[in-house]
Amino acid sequence: MLSLILPTYNEAQNVMSLLGHLDGVLRDTPHEIIVVDDDSPDGTANVVAEFARLHRRVKVLPRRGKKGLSSAVVDGFDAAHGTVLAVMDADLQHDALLLLRLLAAIEQGTDLSIGSRYMEGGSIGDWVVDRRIISSTGTFFARRLARVPVTDPLGGFFAIRADLYRSIRPRLRPTGFKILLEILAHVPSSTRVLEIPLIFRMRLHGQSKLSLGVHVTFAYQVLRLALSRALEKITAYGSRLFLCCLLLGSFFIVPRLWSIGLLYMHASLRHEVQASLQMVADRQGWLLSDIELTAVTPASVSILHRVHLRSSTPPRSCSIDLHTSLLSCVD
Numbered sequence: 001m002l003s004l005i006l007p008t009y010n011e012a013q014n015v016m017s018l019l020g021h022l023d024g025v026l027r028d029t030p031h032e033i034i035v036v037d038d039d040s041p042d043g044t045a046n047v048v049a050e051f052a053r054l055h056r057r058v059k060v061l062p063r064r065g066k067k068g069l070s071s072a073v074v075d076g077f078d079a080a081h082g083t084v085l086a087v088m089d090a091d092l093q094h095d096a097l098l099l100l101r102l103l104a105a106i107e108q109g110t111d112l113s114i115g116s117r118y119m120e121g122g123s124i125g126d127w128v129v130d131r132r133i134i135s136s137t138g139t140f141f142a143r144r145l146a147r148v149p150v151t152d153p154l155g156g157f158f159a160i161r162a163d164l165y166r167s168i169r170p171r172l173r174p175t176g177f178k179i180l181l182e183i184l185a186h187v188p189s190s191t192r193v194l195e196i197p198l199i200f201r202m203r204l205h206g207q208s209k210l211s212l213g214v215h216v217t218f219a220y221q222v223l224r225l226a227l228s229r230a231l232e233k234i235t236a237y238g239s240r241l242f243l244c245c246l247l248l249g250s251f252f253i254v255p256r257l258w259s260i261g262l263l264y265m266h267a268s269l270r271h272e273v274q275a276s277l278q279m280v281a282d283r284q285g286w287l288l289s290d291i292e293l294t295a296v297t298p299a300s301v302s303i304l305h306r307v308h309l310r311s312s313t314p315p316r317s318c319s320i321d322l323h324t325s326l327l328s329c330v331d
């Protein structure tokens with residue numbers, strides 16, 4: 001089943017036409033439509049509730065105050081029952097027919113299907129120059145934060161497999177307008193994504209909710225995602241470095257522990273070795289600190305002896321018989 005989320009804020013003039021249109025488009029598709037309205041002063045929630053009385057597949061999720069587009073989508077997704085979740089603008093700027101293609105892509109094995117304004121065949125319409133610049137700059141940065149290559153990570157028309165969405169849901173921070181970017185920054189890099197060209201229409205009724213605040217929140221979102229990506233990399237490098245140190249350390253330590261490990265297991269052998277070393281050191285006039293134990297067996301110990309004062313002299317390898325305390329060295 002498809003769950004389609006329509007976020008609305010003051011869309012009373014648009015949402016009824018869209019719902020009527022969707023009724024025809026989704027006639028043969030099992031679906032539910034959840035309109036998430038943020039207390040629109042123009043009464044959007046009331047007109048949708050009126051429509052929903054006759055159309056049981058349509059529901060209204062009213063929220064108190066204007067909480068933002070991304071969180072509206074997330075609240076809608078969280079309340080949805082479908083196996084495929086989709087979202088589109090409620091102001092008639094998105095072509096409802098494209099919804100069927102996004103849904104078909106998911107049914108054919110895609111995890112996330114996106115309506116793209118920036119791929120061949122797609123278009124942003126007649127935007128003024130500054131909106132074009134802001135959008136393409138934002139898209140440039142957002143593409144670098146997405147874990148899968150896409151042309152339009154900032155679009156508002158997409159469908160996603162519900163189980164994929166639920167698996168990343170705890171990590172999503174739905175601030176601002178760009179929930180698709182948040183999703184793209186958290187899906188696994190193995191996610192199968194398909195983009196379908198989208199021609200973004202001009203808004204005919206009502207007002208845009210894009211404001212300076214939306215742009216500021218977007219800049220914050222990009223910084224936050226970039227920072228957490230950098231931290232992720234540092235942690236990954238850090239743990240690799242730790243692993244290397246551990247491997248290198250064990251390369252030197254394990255053979256040594258292996259060769260003198262017996263000492264730690266048998267207290268009587270330890271005392272025997274101590275006594276023999278002391279006896280040999282006294283006999284040879286060596287300092288105990290110049291003797292390095294290299295291997296221990298129940299019958300003998302191997303040592304390296306360094307002549308401390310003449311440190312350029314290479315150490316001598318010797319062995320001590322533990323029964324007789326006899327020393328034999330290789331020169």
Ligand SMILES: Nc1nc2c(ncn2[C@@H]2O[C@H](COP(=O)(O)OP(=O)(O)OP(=O)(O)O)[C@@H](O)[C@H]2O)c(=O)[nH]1
Pocket residue numbers: 006007008009010011036037038066067068069072088089090091093156203207208209210
């Ligand atoms: N629930 C909810 N919906 C919102 C909010 N802000 C925007 N929307 C809805 O999200 C959709 C996209 O918002 P728009 O203002 O159309 O943004 P846009 O399409 O990028 O901008 P325009 O091209 O100027 O229309 C519309 O359906 C809005 O009604 C919000 O704070 N809460």
Ligand SMILES: [Mg+2]
Pocket residue numbers: 089091093203208
């Ligand atoms: Mg719009």
